[in-house]
Amino acid sequence: xxxxxxxxxxxxxxxxxxxxxxxxxxxxxxxxxxxxxxxxxxxxxxxxxxxxxxxxxxxxxxxxxxxxxxxxxxxxxxxxxxxxxxxxxxxxxxxxxxxxxxxxxxxxxxxxxxxxxxxxxxxxxxxxxxxxxxxxxxxxxxxxxxxxxxxxxxxxxxxxxxxxxxxxxxxxxxxxxxxxxxxxxxxxxxxxxxxxxxxxxxxxxxxxxxxxxxx
Amino acid sequence: xxxxxxxxxxxxxxxxxxxxxxxxxxxxxxxxxxxxxxxxxxxxxxxxxxxxxxxxxxxxxxxxxxxxxxxxxxxxxxxxxxxxxxxxxxxxxxxxxxxxxxxxxxxxxxxxxxxxxxxxxxxxxxxxxxxxxxxxxxxxxxxxxxxxxxxxxxxxxxxxxxxxxxxxxxxxxxxxxxxxxxxxxxxxxxxxxxxxxxxxxxxxxxxxxxxxxxxxxxxxxxxxxxxxxxxxxxxxxxxxxxxxxxxxxxxxxxxxxxxxxxxxxxxxxxxxxxxxxxxxxxxxxxxxxxxxxxxxxxxxxxxxxxxxxxxxxxxxxxxxxxxxxxxxxxxxxxxxxxxxxxxxxxxxxxxxxxxxxxxxxxxxxxxxxxxxxxxxxxxxxxxxxxxxxxxxxxxx
Numbered sequence: 001x002x003x004x005x006x007x008x009x010x011x012x013x014x015x016x017x018x019x020x021x022x023x024x025x026x027x028x029x030x031x032x033x034x035x036x037x038x039x040x041x042x043x044x045x046x047x048x049x050x051x052x053x054x055x056x057x058x059x060x061x062x063x064x065x066x067x068x069x070x071x072x073x074x075x076x077x078x079x080x081x082x083x084x085x086x087x088x089x090x091x092x093x094x095x096x097x098x099x100x101x102x103x104x105x106x107x108x109x110x111x112x113x114x115x116x117x118x119x120x121x122x123x124x125x126x127x128x129x130x131x132x133x134x135x136x137x138x139x140x141x142x143x144x145x146x147x148x149x150x151x152x153x154x155x156x157x158x159x160x161x162x163x164x165x166x167x168x169x170x171x172x173x174x175x176x177x178x179x180x181x182x183x184x185x186x187x188x189x190x191x192x193x194x195x196x197x198x199x200x201x202x203x204x205x206x207x208x209x210x211x212x213x214x215x
Numbered sequence: 216x217x218x219x220x221x222x223x224x225x226x227x228x229x230x231x232x233x234x235x236x237x238x239x240x241x242x243x244x245x246x247x248x249x250x251x252x253x254x255x256x257x258x259x260x261x262x263x264x265x266x267x268x269x270x271x272x273x274x275x276x277x278x279x280x281x282x283x284x285x286x287x288x289x290x291x292x293x294x295x296x297x298x299x300x301x302x303x304x305x306x307x308x309x310x311x312x313x314x315x316x317x318x319x320x321x322x323x324x325x326x327x328x329x330x331x332x333x334x335x336x337x338x339x340x341x342x343x344x345x346x347x348x349x350x351x352x353x354x355x356x357x358x359x360x361x362x363x364x365x366x367x368x369x370x371x372x373x374x375x376x377x378x379x380x381x382x383x384x385x386x387x388x389x390x391x392x393x394x395x396x397x398x399x400x401x402x403x404x405x406x407x408x409x410x411x412x413x414x415x416x417x418x419x420x421x422x423x424x425x426x427x428x429x430x431x432x433x434x435x436x437x438x439x440x441x442x443x444x445x446x447x448x449x450x451x452x453x454x455x456x457x458x459x460x461x462x463x464x465x466x467x468x469x470x471x472x473x474x475x476x477x478x479x480x481x482x483x484x485x486x487x488x489x490x491x492x493x494x495x496x497x498x499x500x501x502x503x504x505x506x507x508x509x510x511x512x513x514x515x516x517x518x519x520x521x522x523x524x525x526x527x528x529x530x531x532x533x534x535x536x537x538x539x540x541x542x543x544x545x546x547x548x549x550x551x552x553x554x555x556x557x558x559x560x561x562x563x564x565x566x567x568x569x570x571x572x573x574x575x576x577x578x579x580x581x582x583x584x585x586x587x588x589x590x591x592x593x594x595x596x597x598x599x600x601x602x603x604x605x606x607x608x609x610x611x
Binding site: 010021046048053074075078157189193194204 | 258422
């Protein structure tokens with residue numbers, strides 16, 4: 001766990017000279033998270049609540065989220081959007097049956113899975129593999145996953161979130177809504193929000209993954 | 216005939232692809248304190264009591280702005296979103312705001328479900344004014360969103376008076392006016408609330424972040440739960456928009472060093488004023504030095520006498536790695552959006568839209584950089600027609 005003894009983890013910002021958002025350190029974190037999760041795209045957002053709002057706003061069709069989580073309830077209320085809340089209490093994962101039912105409704109629908117916590121990405125993947133939601137189902141069914149990186153979690157960026165997904169078009173859309181293109185070319189979006197993550201936050205997250213930003 | 220000027224023009228980055236600067240010079244403030252000065256604060260920001268760093272920043276900002284309340288938020292954009300969401304009059308849908316402003320200002324209004332209603336700006340200040348508000352105000356307006364312009368401030372007293380007359384709440388977007396004293400008052404305590412950014416490009420660099428200031432207890436009581444994400448409270452809408460302690464730590468150090476930061480900006484501004492004095496068709500928008508100002512941004516106006524358009528000038532300077540930027544271009548009412556907007560009379564905005572540009576400034580710019588920038592600017596302006604012709608020829 002990163003603590004006050006690790007204050008020198010921020011030195012690379014002074015070395016790189018990039019101290020705004022989405023610089024080399026953010027790109028390193030995105031690469032690390034996509035490699036570990038198996039998803040093809042990672043969109044980092046500096047604030048979890050904004051990540052949830054952005055994701056729910058851009059998803060089409062009936063959206064299924066856990067009903068236990070204040071973050072999704074708040075986002076739903078903020079967006080004034082109707083969501084399906086059929087989730088299992090033990091781990092807050094959306095239950096498979098609800099996904100299957102939802103999937104029959106329309107081909108264009110998108111489903112958000114919201115995870116409450118995970119010890120690490122590897123553990124999280126293992127949890128899914130052991131569970132009725134296999135990696136295959138995840139890839140075929142879930143359009144995106146929001147992976148929180150906040151205090152008390154193994155990966156802590158002091159409030160950021162990683163949106164993991166494999167749809168390149170949706171990832172590009174989210175990056176542009178976020179206000180910082182990051183990887184990939186700019187695409188046109190109807191409106192933007194500031195969801196930028198700082199290099200300092202990404203250094204914290206990399207430290208939690210025991211990854212040196214220079215690797 | 217190959218003249219000296221032709222030879223010089225041929226060497227422009229616009230035509231050769233070879234920039235004058237190897238490292239880009241930007242229009243962002245980008246003030247970075249020494250790492251050693253931040254280390255103790257970073258240590259606290261990673262410790263078990265890291266919320267105390269955020270509290271300390273809020274306390275210091277209250278003192279700095281001479282206000283009763285400061286509410287830190289994850290960034291300036293969401294400080295404004297939540298202020299509009301909480302403070303707009305219920306049952307009304309329009310937010311009155313200028314079009315010649317920050318490129319995402321209408322977007323942030325749309326996140327609240329309100330409709331941006333664009334009004335014109337005043338020609339000298341380039342800011343929303345009592346007159347431009349009066350021209351567009353109606354019974355559907357829920358709130359006036361008044362951003363201070365890049366250089367100097369808007370007429371705060373006048374805007375407060377007109378809003379009071381119409382019983383309308385007003386919020387000031389003070390992102391570019393952190394340090395300013397406006398009409399004898401420190402920026403921070405006007406309207407119902409004022410919103411600020413701690414992005415690295417702003418005067419106080421917190422890596423990222425924002426805050427809201429107010430002197431009104433009821434406003435603070437309404438806004439704090441709205442940005443806390445606490446569902447047990449009374450807030451109709453709430454999102455957890457906490458400022459990360461590490462950003463607060465960086466901002467505290469930035470705030471401590473603000474005078475050095477402003478002094479450097481003043482040196483750069485003075486260098487530009489002296490160097491641009493004789494250049495035909497180019498005029499600098501001067502800071503009102505009768506009141507306290509940060510000298511943070513360098514804004515110039517390009518008139519027809521320059522012989523080159525603002526847009527080609529920006530392009531030519533960008534090709535030299537001089538990251539000059541067109542000023543708030545295009546204005547918001549000319550942009551396609553996914554949401555409904557309302558547009559009033561825009562004569563001044565449209566006239567100004569293609570005339571202004573920002574030149575490099577901030578901590579990473581030096582006076583010797585300015586010498587090179589102004590030399591190139593002079594070359595481009597004095598040979599404006601030739602540059603335009605060569606550019607047209609190059610692009611068919």
